[in-house]
Amino acid sequence: MKFRILINTQKLPILYRHRIISLFKEALKLSDPEYKDFLYDSNTTKPFTFNLFLPKGFTIKKEPLQIDEKFTPEDYPELREMETFYLPENTFLTIWISSTDYRFLISLYNGLQKLKTFNFSSDDTMLVNGEKLTWEIKKVFAIEDRVVMSRKVLLKTCSPVLIEKSINGKKKPVLFTDDDFEKELNFVMDKILKSLRGYGLKEPLSFKVAVDPKNRKPLAKSQKVKHTLKEFREKTGLPYMTLTVNRGMFQIEGDPEDINYMLKIGIGNRTGQGFGMVEVVG
Secondary structure, eight states: OEEEEEEEOSEEESOOHHHHHHHHHHHHHHHOHHHHHHHHSSOOOOSEEEEEEOOTTOEEEEEOEEOSSSSOTTTOGGGSSEEEEEOOTTOOEEEEEEESOHHHHHHHHHHHHHHOEEESOOSSSSEETTBOOEEEEEEEEEEOOOOOOSSEEEEEESSOBOOEEEETTEEEEOOTTSTTHHHHHHHHHHHHHHHHHSSOOSSOOEEEEOBOTTTOOBSEEEEEEEEOOHHHHHHHOOSOEEEEEEEEEEEEESOHHHHHHHHHHOSSSOGGGTOOOEEEOO
């Protein structure tokens, strides 16, 4: 099942994923605090993925962003001109979220109904040009999942796909166009599925980047994404991380049960932080 959450706000800083996570935590705490603690007070694999969609006609300005009391534009020059998305009047942000866990979805839904508004900012955190932002939760829709029957599907990214592998203790991004992407994709998804459902992939996945039928060029590209988490800032002393991610269209072939499961939880690493949401093309 998927939820579509409509959010009323005027603007959005480029560092937003961690605040959506906080929104989920706050909603779960209101409706099912025991489940919220289970999900977030441990290294539990998150059984969901999400994507934020901006309305047409948004504009971008560069403005100072204060992440918290330690990471301010005064102390960190890179925070002095951060991208801010401005929404046209009478439009909404849309958060899409999907999951295999009905307890998570129902608890989130009930919590959002109680919450109504969410403080994106506080007195000293996530201030855009010195201004505090508040989100108004306008409406939450439940949408049934599309069930895939075929062994081979064409997918496109809604939120970027992140695959990382460790080399000498450091994480290196793996791109759609890399020769070892299929291998690393299988490794990551097998591990995630084992954690969530008790067994891994029923059979290996076959991966192929889609190509433009006119010029035969790959319909895929890499992208740099700014992202932050409190734990990252405390560990590194940096305001945010820059991740190299994948966008585009690709073909997956495998067991339909595996494919349908991945459509609900996302593909790749950090799906619970807003990466890896995909949808079927056509």
